Amino acid sequence: MGLGTWAVIDIETTGIHPATDEIIDLGFLQFEGTKLVRTYSSLVRPENQVSSFITKLTGITNDHLKKAPLWTQVEQDLLSLEAHSLLAHNANFEESFLKRYFDKIPSPNGRESYHDSLFYLALLFPEASTLNLEGFINQLGVADKEEHRGLADSRDLLKVLLLATYLTHQDKEFRMKLSEVLMEFPAEFFYRQFFMLKAEELEEIAEQLDYPLVESAKRYLIANKVEPLKIDKFDKFSTDFSGQNIQNILRAEKDINEVLPYYKYRAAQESLSLRVGQAFKNGIHALIQAPTGTGKTMGYLLPSFLFSKAFKETCLVATGTKTLQDQALAKDVPQMKRLLNLGPETKVVKLVGSSNHLCELLFREDNNEEPTFITPFGETFTKAYFEMLFFYNSRVPYEKKLTREQIPFILKKLAPELAEKDQNLAVDYRACAGQNCPLVNECSYQQGLREAKEAQLIIGNHALMLNWPRSIPRPQFIVVDEAHRLEHEATKAYSLEVHHKSIESLLKNLPQGMGALIYLLNSMEDGFAVENTVQTLRDQTQFSLKMLRDHYDSLPGVVEAFFKKLPNYSPAYSNELPFPKKSELKDPLAAAILNHIESMNFIFETLYNLYMPFISRWENRDFKNEAQKLKAWAVFETNFGSLEKLHASFKHYIEYPADWSTIIKYSESDSYSFESSPIDVGRKIHDELLMMSTSVVFTSATLGNASGDSGVQGVEWMTGYTYLAPEKRFKTGLYLEAVYDYKNNSKVYLCPDTRNISDPLFVPELLAQVNPLITKLGGKTLLLFSSRLRFEAASEIILREFEGKIPVFVQGLGKNVVEEFKKEEGAILIGMESFGEGIDIPGEKLSFIVVDKIPDVRQDLVIQKRRDFFEFKFGNEFNDYFLAHRTRSLHQKFGRLLRSEKDHGAILLVDNRVKKWKGNTLKTFQKLMEPYQIVSVPLKDATEQIADYFKV
Template identity: 50%
Template sequence: MTHPLGRWAVIDIETTGIDPSYDQIIDVGYLQFEGTTLVRKYSSLVQYDGKLSQFIKKLTGIDSKMLINAPSWQVVSPEVMDVFGHHLIAHNAEFERSFLSDHFARIDDGSGRESYEDSLYFLSLLFPKMSSLKLENFICDWKIAEHEEHRGFQDSLDLLKVLLIAVATVRRDVELNATLGALFKKYNLTDYWYYKFFSLSDEEIAQLSESIELDLDYHCNIAWEWMYPVDEKVDAGEKLFSLEFNGENLKNIFRNEDAVRLKAPFYKYRESQETLALRIGQSFKNKVHSLIQAPTGTGKTLGYLIPSALFAMSEQKQVLVATGTKTLQHQAVSKDVPGLRRLLGLGDDELKVRQLIGSGNHLCELLFRQSVEEEDLLTNTKEFKEKYTDMFFDLVFFYNSRSHVDDQITRGDLPFVMKRKIEDFSTKESDITVDFRSCTGQSCPFKNDCSYIKGLREAKDANIIIGNHALMFSWPRSFPRPSYVVVDEAHKVEGETTSAFTYEVSESDLNSLNKALLHSQGIGSLFYLLAQNETTEGESTAVITNIRGEVTNTQQLLQDHLNGLPTVVESYFKKRPKYTDIFWNEAPMINRKRTDELGMAIFNHLDSIRFIITNLNNYLLPYHSRWDVKELTDDNQIVAFTRFEKFMGVLDDTQKALEVALDQPEEVAGYTKSLKYHGEHGMSVSASPVNVGKVLHQGLLEISDSVVFTSATLGNDKGDQGSRGIEWATGYSYLEPERRFKSGFYLPATFDYKNKTKVFLCDDTLPIWDKSFVPQTLKKVSKLIRELKGRSLLLFSARSRFEIARELLLEEFDGEIPLFIQGMGNNVVEDFKKSESGILLGMESFGEGIDIPGDALQFVFVDKIPDLRMDLVIQDRRDFYESNIGNEFTDYYLSHRTRSLHQKLGRLLRTEEDIGGVIVVDSRIRSWKGRTMQQLLKLMEPYQIQRTTLDEACEKVRDFVIQ
């Protein structure tokens, strides 16, 4: 009898690149099985006489010498073709398919083709919490190896180990194991090869493990602890400080080094940290707003958390801490808050700090269940990816039903790779996203397991709520936003304000709405509500018929315009100068006064779509307010209500976006209205606010008692240059004098930048677009790196330059000085720190979030002064600033660029003992006039930047560091 697994092989290939039409296989390995019996192991390099890139050499450990005498593909190919007709198991199997399928096709004998079984799908079902599904994550986390080998046979072997450990570990969780089995059946996935693998008996799992010498129990124990880590409760311990909220007590806490070190051994008193805490305390106590620059080394997070905690407990007022990113939000909750509790001697029940994310980041189980029920009749005709998507989200809600609110899966946790691979996955995610306008709250049958509702419930009782910038503008309606707010990373708030208050509708949005109308999604829920709430039997029939006719007519009209719109938009943009196939193209929004044929056609399509949607919205509006969810007691009616409300929300958003984008400037003032086009993503219409400061003033400052904006990079060190633009962008300059401190506070630099750093700006290089820019520049910089024995960070602003630099640095230093490259491994920064004499290479943004104290980093190279994206809204803001506020070039444009440069240079000094040099090259500054350069140098204080040649800069950095 044939075993359910059939014939299968775990296979992996290494290639010279990612393009199968150009690149070649250089390494292949597999383990071949019949059922649970290992029948063959195979591994071979493949002859290649071309030039192997340094990146591939570094990644795989394969060099050209190893390939010269390797067997040719003609010799290797028959060995690989031995797994013809097998189930081929691979991680991201599309890669293997792209290189191997043509070879297998040549020997197709009609007896059954090979199938590619991607382990990405299977592992995501077993571990839906995993946002990254890189094989290396599993290999390292489960202690299979220290890193992924990137060799054919070893990666095949490691993947099989991962799969066996995964199944055996999940099996220990009886409830999870049973749920997975039931869901495979529910979604008709019992023919899926991985279901058969999942269904292997314990004995068969053990047999496979023995055949590859895997210590299954050992690794399962590690994986179990990884799956279900034990919560380490903070031992609050003895209360060493008073919890009174006043200036003297804050001073006492920060100045009592010996007492603080009992709770935080590495604490060191910093006057600037104390000053920060006192300013925040004053702001909260006096109900005024403030702007505080707290340079690197201030201890900013603890500096605002301590006064926030004492104020919240003393005054019984909630404080919202809004971080710049979700990563910082998570860091605050997992690292900084436990430290705060230890310091103050407070348990979780005494100081309640809760994380909260906005409604749009949560998934709605009610919407999901309804969508699945509607699709049940189609289940047997669904493709695998549709079934997989449904099963995945079903598992998400199962996971959330068993998890604490802080551990529940939200949209940010979903695997990005699946959003890219599966259109249905992205569509489903969008369809079941919580919309606070349609959320039925305590009436929802799934309220007890809902991550959104549970998060709100926890946050309502918190002393401090940790959120992010976006949350400030999408606050849930179930309870008021705290009136006391700390906005961390305030230099990023302009971008978040823009995103939050931009009206936008894309081609994809319009197509989704059209699809919803075609299949009566949302409208069908209205029909159900009407039928279920009849006062006399049959009275809703005529109403439903009329609505159906209106919706059908709307859909047909909308479809007609959506058929013609994409073509004219594409033609319009391809005729414009500077068109690109790679990035978004942007043009001012077309208005009704246009006379050119394409422009008129686009406007007429969009204006007609607006008219169509507005008519439907107005037609359905009376039904929108007919029911009160609190009066609905039947779960099915609550589900229908939610679906219809969400549909109406989408309809309303689409109408509003088109109205604002298409109306004339005098009708809707203050917005930059643009039309965008991307070859892959299609068209987008948007309207973004120009005066973000006024928007932020009205949306946050006017309605809050005290908002504290803080960041390490608001202006220069004294705040006498660059600060005015930030005061405008945050809305601070719009405040009445009695609602704010006279000016922002710019705390003194913690580190001695004058004596501890040397920063050089060099313009004697080629332009960055020149093909020789990277080779010629690195030729000089490499000599310095060798003299420093590494200890260098190099940042490049474009992927093309980054990849050229990667090749050159590997060729120059591999085997001599270790290189750590962004994207090559999970722990490149930590590995770089441990090496103490390495080279770290990354993209521009890579240099804004890493922390490398000590001697491991003593030289930073930046390939240009950062630019400011010149979207239409940015250009309009510059014009607005110049006309209404001040000098836009210095206060806005140049300040943005130097603020970004400050962020990169901030990687160099992380402790008082650190020293180092920085070289920034940029040939563009040759044409800068004297005053512009003076403004740049002033904006970059406390760094004392010297202009010189690249040769001299390298020499001076060497002499400074090697003293």
């Protein structure tokens, strides 16, 4: 079966909604077999004006469109693709706009069909964590960026498909595997035929595009060839673990510059290193604030490596984000190892929790099931994707193996079957077959554990630290970086959450677990007793699941009705209420909800008691060299683990412990869930982390204010530091002096005279006063907005006023907007609130920051209860918990301004809510924000004073 008639197609539109937005650009490449028969491109005149945002994205202006044909003229060209296979990237978008036009005409030759290149490329590149077209264009060297024009993007997509497919001809093993996988798809799946094209046929198509396919493949292979890294030996420092040696190393600026050319001695970094070393040596816990510019990572890695080498102890570094993990492994750790001349025997391992890994044994068990007569595309693709993922993992070392976090979100969204399979294949340490698993050598989880047992340093995250794998002991010496995030991460780690999909999953999968158990009973035991046991299992399981299904089906309607009668119900967002207590029931709907929950709790307990006797009957070593029985055991254990979690969670909800916040959540898009979180999270961290560890060092740039005399009590509580005995902690935290001259090099203005932030005129009036200042500065500006509505409004105004005069870069418009901003002498960068926490732009290119409001603290019920608890237990929750939370977040955004000693600039913070602050709240806020000196003035005065400061 050949390719038939097909086309690569792309459209540009005025927005994302087919019902209200219009097509403004259509481009396609039309083929018959391997012959290009037509190249088409046309702008389309819309009825409405094109926004500045769309102009920035596509380069299409309203002037361009004035003389363009109307859609009625272009439509006939589109319809020439009747009965074609239409290829597009994220093809759902094209289909949502184009389908209605094809549907209007009779199709004697068959309907058009849409084929998403995103799925095909995901099979070709299982290691890709994002699947946007620009990423592939960039990665494969097709172009520098996506043009967002119909024909250009169609052409670039086809080049990507050609080169990606052609490269498989150079990797025979990969090509053979993918050939097998694609044969599972029906013949109508276009990319099955495309993949089977011979190299000469791919070259033929490429030649018609004037695309040098063979040369492009050679360039790509050369560029991606991994050469052994040749590093000159560097042997200038002792590896003794002592305060004097740490000082000697850090003060040897010229020697360090041979490895780190930009290194500069900082007294604050030395103090940080010494305190970490003292904490580890004396077996006590520490709290360290290391302001921006301290060199925090090097500061704690140096004593960690020296201590590990001297005392043969493994150290754990728990970071706040995956980005920091990756940065440490790719940059900071190799630099430190070279500096200390630590060879390959000094092992550093990245470790993630068991549930982040994928179990191939479970995947193989699922694939033994008999296929249905017609398998839905989502199921076929899901199987194919995981086949290629596990194949990829079988060919790469541990540090490159893929885990669940690398699976692109877009795939889970487009293929719900894949999202479900991802959940079901998560490793459950209880069900892990360990060294007896026939696939143990390829398993990322088991390999990670083996590597970690031999490591001197483990790089993990907060979640791993708090939910440590049971197979190996957690290191006794720990550095917790970005410790200001710990309350949020601990809440997630310690919460008991059940989503309605968890119950649905049990209903679907428990029969499989029962079948696996029955198989084990029949194959490993004999006699009349087994027959009776099997029958009892079947009868009780089927009856219990039927009862559970009745409650599961009824509960959503009751929960929905209960929430929708509330006066503050929001259809757009998640709503939450306290879990209903039997003693306080006043509403019949609340009573009905509790009745369903109590009944489901009884069913879970019945099932748990039914299966519990079998959970300790066998161990994985009982099935050595018996792969089928081992798979069955793993399936049973995994299903029992899901049941056990539901049983424990529902039992907890019913008991309603007073020191937990237990709630029901509901949203129209996501139905209901139950969640219970500890209120005193600091006590949990103390009992389960600090009491179990010899030394834990908490560090961050933003624990409190500059001197540590304000805003730190909340941090000491949430880290468990408050609960430590005096002999297990330093008398006070270490609050290192600011590295930069904030007093002279930064001007910060708080302007309370703007409109309410939710007012539609807030953004236009703000920018009416700010834009003239941006013009005078020649850009050099970062604007951060806390809602998408304000972000989009500001983007539109900024683009309309500055595009063509000062370069404007908008979050989401391109993959590397920050890097592109850095290349300009003066530019404007616009982003959402969180965008401002990971940007590093030293120098004058970023001199002015606008923040639209003081960040808020989530107002959910657990936070409210923590505020009440804090007030009762420690005192002033408003200052030391609520306001301190907000200022820590604000410090993170302000921290983008000064990134080197020579940097200087100004920050404009606008928030009219401060006018309602009572008493000394503003003074407390200013104190919490030290070392920044915040001046409260009208917006007009602030812009004038900033202009004077810059002398513009």
